[in-house]
Amino acid sequence: MTIHTFVQVAVPVPLRQLFTYSIPQELQSQTLVSGQLVEVPFGNRHLVAMVIETNPAIDSTIDLGKIKPITRVFTHQHQLPQSIIKLLHTAANYYSHPIGEVIQYALPVLMRQEEPEPLEQITYWRTTSETLEAGLEQINVKRSPKQGELFALLFSHTQLTWPEIRTLGFSKTQLEALVSKALIEPYQKPIIPLNWDNECINTADKHHLTAEQAITVSSITTTLDQYACHLVHGITGSGKTEVYLQVMEQVLAKSKQVLVLVPEIGLTPQMLARFEQRFNVPIFLHHSGLNDKERFTTWCQAHQGQAAIVIGTRSALFTPLAQLGLIIVDEEHDTSFKQQDSFRYNGRDLAIVRANQGAIPIVLGSATPSFESLANANSGKYFYHQLTQRPGKSVKAKLSLVDINNQQLSSGLAASTIRDIEQVLARKEQVLVFLNRRGFAPAINCKECHWVADCTRCNRPYTLHKNQGLLICHHCNSQKRIPHQCPSCGSIRLTPVGQGTEQVEQWLEQHFNDKSIVRIDRDSTRRKGELAKRLEQINQGEHHILIGTQMLAKGHHFPNVTLVVMLDIDGALFSFDYRAAEHMAQQLEQVAGRAGRASKPGKVLIQTQYPQHPLLMQLVSEGYSEFAKQGLEERQWAKLPPFGHQALIRAEANKPHLPEQFLRDISQLSFGSDIAGPMPAAMEKKAGKFRFHLLFQAANRKVVHQDLHTLIAFAKQHPLANKVRWSIDVDPIDL
Numbered sequence: 103m104t105i106h107t108f109v110q111v112a113v114p115v116p117l118r119q120l121f122t123y124s125i126p127q128e129l130q131s132q133t134l135v136s137g138q139l140v141e142v143p144f145g146n147r148h149l150v151a152m153v154i155e156t157n158p159a160i161d162s163t164i165d166l167g168k169i170k171p172i173t174r175v176f177t178h179q180h181q182l183p184q185s186i187i188k189l190l191h192t193a194a195n196y197y198s199h200p201i202g203e204v205i206q207y208a209l210p211v212l213m214r215q216e217e218p219e220p221l222e223q224i225t226y227w228r229t230t231s232e233t234l235e236a237g238l239e240q241i242n243v244k245r246s247p248k249q250g251e252l253f254a255l256l257f258s259h260t261q262l263t264w265p266e267i268r269t270l271g272f273s274k275t276q277l278e279a280l281v282s283k284a285l286i287e288p289y290q291k292p293i294i295p296l297n298w299d300n301e302c303i304n305t306a307d308k309h310h311l312t313a314e315q316a317i318t319v320s321s322i323t324t325t326l327d328q329y330a331c332h333l334v335h336g337i338t339g340s341g342k343t344e345v346y347l348q349v350m351e352q353v354l355a356k357s358k359q360v361l362v363l364v365p366e367i368g369l370t371p372q373m374l375a376r377f378e379q380r381f382n383v384p385i386f387l388h389h390s391g392l393n394d395k396e397r398f399t400t401w402c403q404a405h406q407g408q409a410a411i412v413i414g415t416r417s418a419l420f421t422p423l424a425q426l427g428l429i430i431v432d433e434e435h436d437t438s439f440k441q442q443d444s445f446r447y448n449g450r451d452l453a454i455v456r457a458n459q460g461a462i463p464i465v466l467g468s469a470t471p472s473f474e475s476l477a478n479a480n481s482g483k484y485f486y487h488q489l490t491q492r493p494g495k496s497v498k499a500k501l502s503l504v505d506i507n508n509q510q511l512s513s514g515l516a517a518s519t520i521r522d523i524e525q526v527l528a529r530k531e532q533v534l535v536f537l538n539r540r541g542f543a544p545a546i547n548c549k550e551c552h553w554v555a556d557c558t559r560c561n562r563p564y565t566l567h568k569n570q571g572l573l574i575c576h577h578c579n580s581q582k583r584i585p586h587q588c589p590s591c592g593s594i595r596l597t598p599v600g601q602g603t604e605q606v607e608q609w610l611e612q613h614f615n616d617k618s619i620v621r622i623d624r625d626s627t628r629r630k631g632e633l634a635k636r637l638e639q640i641n642q643g644e645h646h647i648l649i650g651t652q653m654l655a656k657g658h659h660f661p662n663v664t665l666v667v668m669l670d671i672d673g674a675l676f677s678f679d680y681r682a683a684e685h686m687a688q689q690l691e692q693v694a695g696r697a698g699r700a701s702k703p704g705k706v707l708i709q710t711q712y713p714q715h716p717l718l719m720q721l722v723s724e725g726y727s728e729f730a731k732q733g734l735e736e737r738q739w740a741k742l743p744p745f746g747h748q749a750l751i752r753a754e755a756n757k758p759h760l761p762e763q764f765l766r767d768i769s770q771l772s773f774g775s776d777i778a779g780p781m782p783a784a785m786e787k788k789a790g791k792f793r794f795h796l797l798f799q800a801a802n803r804k805v806v807h808q809d810l811h812t813l814i815a816f817a818k819q820h821p822l823a824n825k826v827r828w829s830i831d832v833d834p835i836d837l
């Protein structure tokens with residue numbers, strides 16, 4: 103064994119480089135390997151860093167005497183595997199983000215601590231009674247229906263842990279109630295790694311595939327031993343999840359693991375429920391609703407090969423898996439896959455990189471694929487599979503436009519829309535009203551002098567939150583009391599402008615006073631468990647009208663909803679953001695997909711002032727695919743992504759001239775890309791900071807990356823570099 107005297111490590115600091123340290127005599131008995139954690143002195147601190155190179159070439163100009171020794175070697179058994187280090191390197195390079203910060207982001211918090219507690223055995227819960235009925239008899243199911251449900255769940259699933267039970271919407275109290283009745287008990291059992299190929303499937307609910315599904319499954323499963331990217335474009339309810347399940351079955355049968363990424367924590371319960379129902383294998387979760395210890399458990403179980411399936415949000419992508427055989431990215435078009443601060447990566451794109459590096463297949467699924475993915479399918483980079491039918495009787499909802507120009511509006515609802523709502527309610531079916539703006543009104547102003555209550559830190563109107571009695575800035579979260587008088591002219595005629603979900607809810611409650619109305623947005627579901635509770639009530643048919651923001655548009659199925667009303671989508675038609683129309687179309691299709699899931703046909707009303715707008719007309723008459731085709735042609739013509747490549751340099755400071763000057767100096771350098779700016783950000787001021795952008799764009803990705811290197815070298819030693827906060831956003835999605 104060779105003894106190395108130097109190592110190169112990644113330190114969690116915002117610098118785009120590795121650092122060389124020496125290994126002191128007393129530590130040389132320990133073999134250092136790449137991926138191991140060490141403690142190093144850095145400035146006047148000690149930081150936890152990761153060994154990258156164990157035998158680096160030392161630059162001859164370096165004064166060896168100045169190299170500092172590492173101060174400690176972490177001895178825990180868990181090391182980041184080389185495959186993940188490679189992925190993180192690629193990510194750091196691609197997104198021009200400091201490698202030390204990327205690694206820190208990807209590591210479980212507990213790994214970075216001195217000595218993580220040894221992992222306890224996994225505790226599962228099981229029922230004690232012989233039959234389901236015998237157990238349920240001991241529960242007062244009328245009074246405690248959730249206890250009954252939990253008992254039934256545990257009766258049919260023997261491999262549930264507390265984090266999973268909680269994710270599925272049950273509380274600790276419900277669990278403890280069953281324990282105190284001695285109806286359930288905890289147990290532990292060792293999991294033999296990578297051992298679930300026998301009888302892992304519950305075939306009871308397995309469907310006989312439709313022709314489209316069968317073709318898709320067989321195409322994907324012919325690529326199980328190689329890299330291949332499959333785009334599954336299937337309308338809501340077309341059975342994409344069933345396709346995932348049947349592909350997963352074959353991967354699990356080979357004793358391999360599956361990683362499933364969903365855009366948001368809110369979508370994990372339903373995935374988990376479907377997977378639990380089908381597979382009798384250890385499933386672990388990774389999302390922000392878990393604590394550090396629970397997340398570390400998932401990490402270890404995946405790494406050691408005990409977890410058969412890992413379901414998580416974007417950062418789950420960095421979980422090491424002993425025998426990863428397949429990655430699935432559900433709702434791949436969703437912009438939540440992109441992290442919007444510090445390490446600005448796109449989880450879907452890195453998942454594709456991971457699949458490629460690991461030589462495994464990846465499946466991207468969506469009812470409304472992103473334009474990027476469609477372009478890759480068109481060019482033959484991805485396999486493209488279409489699911490156009492819904493199995494069973496249900497049919498897709500029909501979209502139609504409601505011209506609001508000559509109609510009376512009540513809190514944003516057109517008279518004709520209200521008549522439609524009345525008819526649906528008379529048939530005892532449900533209505534969903536979609537408005538992507540929470541609060542009561544997006545602004546208040548003075549009727550006399552037109553003064554508007556603006557947040558001075560953002561120069562944008564405050565949103566009125568009547569229920570809370572507050573004005574809240576949706577950009578920086580600052581709050582203040584609602585004024586009684588106009589501070590400018592003293593008038594008391596202060597009135598709300600425009601509508602938010604609170605206002606529509608209030609109007610509906612007054613107008614349909616014998617109906618039950620439920621609102622689902624970030625405000626109404628802030629309390630833990632509230633969202634699950636409301637969704638459950640909706641599915642039990644307790645509410646007649648659902649009003650909500652995009653929280654309602656994602657993933658949830660409302661079989662009894664037969665009318666969807668979309669309010670206030672016009673903004674997207676005239677946005678400066680070239681992606682706005684794509685996102686609007688995706689949202690429309692997604693919301694429309696919530697309706698008419700059962701055998702009842704659904705209808706979608708889109709209220710607009712511009713019923714003649716070509717984009718809207720095309721979407722309504724020809725559907726998303728044609729819309730996307732047209733949109734892609736326009737992008738190609740304008741050389742916009744995915745036909746051009748972009749990077750955005752953001753800079754902000756307390757004074758506007760600083761970021762502007764900083765970016766102007768950068769823009770003077772010689773670059774291969776086209777440069778736009780410096781220009782003020784769409785929100786020029788946010789939370790008291792002035793923000794400017796510089797946009798790089800080129801037909802060739804390499805040109806942009808080359809320019810970023812030039813820029814970084816220059817920016818590092820620019821006199822303003824310490825006075826402005828600046829960052830790089832590769833493939834930006836909000837400009």
Ligand code: ADP
Nearest residue numbers: 309310311312337338339340341342343344493
């Ligand atoms: P998606 O993920 O595309 O929204 P799902 O996989 O959830 O669609 O399927 C929608 C519904 O259709 C589910 O209730 C599912 O059980 C059912 N389903 C899926 N595939 C089939 C099939 N081949 N035959 C009958 N029902 C199916």
Ligand code: ZN
Nearest residue numbers: 548551588591
């Ligand atoms: Zn006034």
Ligand code: ZN
Nearest residue numbers: 557560575578
């Ligand atoms: Zn603000």
